[in-house]
Amino acid sequence: MTTTEERLAYADRVAEVWASRYRVPPIAGRIAGYLYVCEPAAQGIDDLAAALQASRSAVVGSVKVLELHGLVRRTRAAGERADRVRLVFDESRGFDPTRYREAAEIAEAGLALLAASATDQRAVLEETASLNAFLADRMPQLLEEWRATR
Incomplete structure (x- = not known):
């Protein structure tokens, strides 16, 4: 059984x-850290404070903030x-x-603005566009692979 101090250290x-x-x-x-390890799993605002x-x-x-990120939900019985x-x-x-697709599109738009001679800047944008396009393509496959392991 964990102690309150151990749970708070984990939260920190x-x-x-x-x-x-x-x-x-x-x-x-x-x-978030406290909610991972507290009992009961649902806590009131005053309890958390x-x-x-x-x-x-x-x-x-x-x-x-955590709600905006979709990490917690408030409920009321x-x-x-x-x-x-x-x-x-x-x-x-x-x-x-989506975020990877957007990053690739932004990098590609930057590439369209650069002259062919701007090699240092092009290299960074090309790699950024390439990596993010790759990740956007692979994420749905990775999700299916992960689901298959569950």
Whole structure:
């Protein structure tokens, strides 16, 4: 059985990674990390604020950020006055080719603006366009491969 301190240390670790890699506020990463390991899985705003020793307003704002990213969902049971927050998992979110397709298109548009002599700039844009087009093409296949392993 894990202790509260171990769960909070885990939440802090998630916060560090998410803040540096995904550019979310550290408290948003702490909330996500805590929700990964807390019991019960759904927590009230006040519960999160108390557990993470954060202000209620910081928790509410960070939950909104996490909701926008599709990482948490608020629910409320009949008769309850407070929302419960829980993590959600959308398997297709990480495999969405849209962002890669857009990045490839942007790089290709930049290439169209460059003269043939701008080799340094062309090289970067060509590689960017190529990699992102490749990833956009492969993401649906990777999702199917991943589903097959589940």
